Amino acid sequence: MPKTTSTRKFRKGDRVRFQLGTRWVAGLVTEDRGAIGMGGRRLYTVEFRSDAAAAPSHVELPADDLRPMPVPAGGR
């Protein structure tokens, strides 16, 4: 059983990055799904584009698979 991460690490609107195959892509947290994952870990819905021209896709990921993106100067 993996270590659970049921506490909230991200919020809707947070910019994150995660590994898609062998590369890292940026995404936006669109929903906190709650502690419904394996072992009670928290899942987040993340919207992302696999490349700049692609339509947005969605994925649900545990917090451990997400890294926060630095907030740009001047706000989110």
Add this chain to the structure above:
Amino acid sequence: MPSNSLERWHRERADALDEMESAHAIIGGTQRGRRYAVQQINYGYAALLSSHFQGFCRDLHSECIDHIAAAMPRQFRVFVRTEFVWNRKLDKGNPHPGAVGEDFNRLGIDFWRTVNALDARNARRNQLLTELVNWRNAVAHQDFTAVGGSATLHLNRIRGWRRAVGALADAFDRAMYNHLTALLGNAPW
């Protein structure tokens, strides 16, 4: 042990639905104005029941994906997760039996056949779920043609739907438990 999704159904979601029962008890009565208010509460109750059942189904679907993805090599997980939620009916529409079946079938299970095999009463509960969703749509669009033309909705009917979808929630949990145990080689919850 139930899934996290089923626990949420029995706690948070049941609490929210119980609030509608309480509101009904507070407003209840036989005077004309009260009867109108009760009818609006019944509409709200039916819509909320449909919404929470949809939420439960979506939660359980996500929870199952999390288990399946975790069994795969790390570099493939995001692809699998993305594919399983792509165009998921439960993200957009009502928990109509067809939509529920379509989404869960993508996880490699013959969903409704499995659920119906668990309990002979589940086929009838499937019909009651359809009835609930049709009423939810009738309320949302204020068009009662599809539910027989009458706009009157009684509390006992909603309670019947709630018992039916509650039993279905337990059955969905059990069906996916059995499926994931067979698929992954160990009990998911």
